[in-house]
Amino acid sequence: MSLQFPNTPEFTGLYQPSRVETSIIDLEVEGMIPEAIKGTFYQVAPDPHYPPMLGNDIFFNGDGIVSAFHFENGNVSLKRRYVETDRLKAQRREHRSLNGIYRNAYTNDPLAADNNTTANTTVIKHNGVLLAMKEDALPWAMDLGTLETLGEWDFHGQITSATFTAHPKVDPDTGALLCFAYEAKGEATPDIAYFEISDEGKLIREIWLQAPYAAMIHDFAVTPHYVVFPIIPLTADLERMKSGGQHFQWQPDLPQLFGILPRNGSAADVRWFYGPANGFQGHTLNAYEKGNKIFVDMPVTSGNVFYFFPQKDGSVPPPESLKAALMRWTFDLDSGDAHVIPKILTRSPFPCEFPRCDERYSGKPYRYGFTLAYDPQLPFNSATLGAPPFQFFNQLARIDVTTGDCEMWYPGDAQCFQEPIFIPRHGKAPEGDGWVVCVMNDLRTRSSDLVILDTAHWTNGPIARIIIPFRLRMSLHGNWSGD
Numbered sequence: 456m457s458l459q460f461p462n463t464p465e466f467t468g469l470y471q472p473s474r475v476e477t478s479i480i481d482l483e484v485e486g487m488i489p490e491a492i493k494g495t496f497y498q499v500a501p502d503p504h505y506p507p508m509l510g511n512d513i514f515f516n517g518d519g520i521v522s523a524f525h526f527e528n529g530n531v532s533l534k535r536r537y538v539e540t541d542r543l544k545a546q547r548r549e550h551r552s553l554n555g556i557y558r559n560a561y562t563n564d565p566l567a568a569d570n571n572t573t574a575n576t577t578v579i580k581h582n583g584v585l586l587a588m589k590e591d592a593l594p595w596a597m598d599l600g601t602l603e604t605l606g607e608w609d610f611h612g613q614i615t616s617a618t619f620t621a622h623p624k625v626d627p628d629t630g631a632l633l634c635f636a637y638e639a640k641g642e643a644t645p646d647i648a649y650f651e652i653s654d655e656g657k658l659i660r661e662i663w664l665q666a667p668y669a670a671m672i673h674d675f676a677v678t679p680h681y682v683v684f685p686i687i688p689l690t691a692d693l694e695r696m697k698s699g700g701q702h703f704q705w706q707p708d709l710p711q712l713f714g715i716l717p718r719n720g721s722a723a724d725v726r727w728f729y730g731p732a733n734g735f736q737g738h739t740l741n742a743y744e745k746g747n748k749i750f751v752d753m754p755v756t757s758g759n760v761f762y763f764f765p766q767k768d769g770s771v772p773p774p775e776s777l778k779a780a781l782m783r784w785t786f787d788l789d790s791g792d793a794h795v796i797p798k799i800l801t802r803s804p805f806p807c808e809f810p811r812c813d814e815r816y817s818g819k820p821y822r823y824g825f826t827l828a829y830d831p832q833l834p835f836n837s838a839t840l841g842a843p844p845f846q847f848f849n850q851l852a853r854i855d856v857t858t859g860d861c862e863m864w865y866p867g868d869a870q871c872f873q874e875p876i877f878i879p880r881h882g883k884a885p886e887g888d889g890w891v892v893c894v895m896n897d898l899r900t901r902s903s904d905l906v907i908l909d910t911a912h913w914t915n916g917p918i919a920r921i922i923i924p925f926r927l928r929m930s931l932h933g934n935w936s937g938d
């Protein structure tokens with residue numbers, strides 16, 4: 456029987472499946488890894504185990520595969536395993552994909568598992584387990600050391616929502632996991648739930664509310680007193696799903712909507728704010744509050760970035776027509792005006808995504824951000840590589856959000872990055888002082904390295920390059936867990 460992935464942009468180049476499960480002690484290292492870096496960098500990629508049942512598929516629909524880079528005494532070891540979800544186990548039993556359209560179980564093969572999640576969007580350590588999360592279902596737990604899959608995780612029966620975020624925050628003062636669910640009462644429901652789960656795993660807050668309509672809420676923000684839900688104009692519709700359509704459809708007339716919930720409040724206390732229509736709220740860099748004003752910083756794009764979820768007439772904007780920049784939204788709870796316009800945070804705008812902060816400052820006034828960035832003016836080896844792929848970022852940026860100043864590192868004409876994470880130099884290091892670690896793909900040599908940049912010497916490039924002896928597919932998110 457033939458087993459071959461399609462020759463499409465979704466399955467070639469940066470998106471060619473890797474499918475490698477491995478355990479490698481002491482990876483090769485060029486340069487020196489500081490011995491002060493002690494802990495594990497966990498990240499997860501959608502990496503389809505089988506070719507798509509329908510002939511092609513979107514990046515976000517791949518089976519979650521977790522990489523754990525463990526740093527100790529200047530050495531790095533790698534473990535990498537699939538999250539053994541019900542969905543993956545059913546596929547392995549049948550030796551083929553059983554899953555149809557993204558987040559549309561109505562299009563699955565009858566032999567597919569009931570639980571359609573791939574657990575492929577982020578991984579984070581919480582209360583002794585590693586949680587692999589995707590926003591369409593509850594998390595899946597794995598063993599922190601072996602990456603053995605332990606099973607679906609409802610926090611010992613405390614979480615009753617149908618779904619759970621893949622963008623939890625950690626309260627920097629208490630270690631509590633701050634999380635939410637959308638479509639929380641089932642497919643295409645407008646219900647949202649907010650949860651706080653203590654570092655010891657106890658549910659300490661649960662608030663339910665409803666959005667005006669069911670739509671994607673991919674990331675969110677939490678400050679000491681408020682929760683912000685950015686509702687992206689990608690609506691969900693059960694009838695469309697039942698008739699074999701997409702879970703999400705772009706609605707160019709809808710605003711970039713934000714729901715603001717007091718952490719000690721209830722559904723009755725939610726305030727709604729309306730941003731410009733036909734815009735896409737990206738990942739949260741950070742947020743903070745000052746009096747009755749809440750500030751949320753994120754990349755914002757002037758249209759639908761997700762070409763695979765078109766609007767009703769099937770159209771999507773050409774990627775080169777979209778404008779993107781790191782923006783700040785200001786929500787003034789004292790103002791009677793519910794309309795908000797975001798402001799560009801950097802001196803000059805540039806497309807960026809996958810932003811991360813020094814998470815000791817999560818939800819608090821802060822200064823530094825680290826993000827992937829794209830400069831189309833920089834050389835790109837198009838003679839060999841053709842057009843840059845989806846989510847192609849050729850720079851790593853260190854941003855001072857108080858001044859708008861940016862430092863950039865550009866590695867060359869065939870390289871691109873996956874999401875960075877920040878590691879403080881030590882527990883009491885000043886904000887943003889430490890190292891940034893991320894995977895860098897070389898599209899020409901089809902290889903992947905883990906690079907470490909010192910935040911004090913950003914533009915010098917990596918102080919160490921850890922050679923991964925196989926190619927990693929583009930990933931989504933991850934987190935650092937210090938020893």
Ligand SMILES: [Fe+2]
Pocket residue numbers: 576622673674738931932
């Ligand atoms: Fe995300």
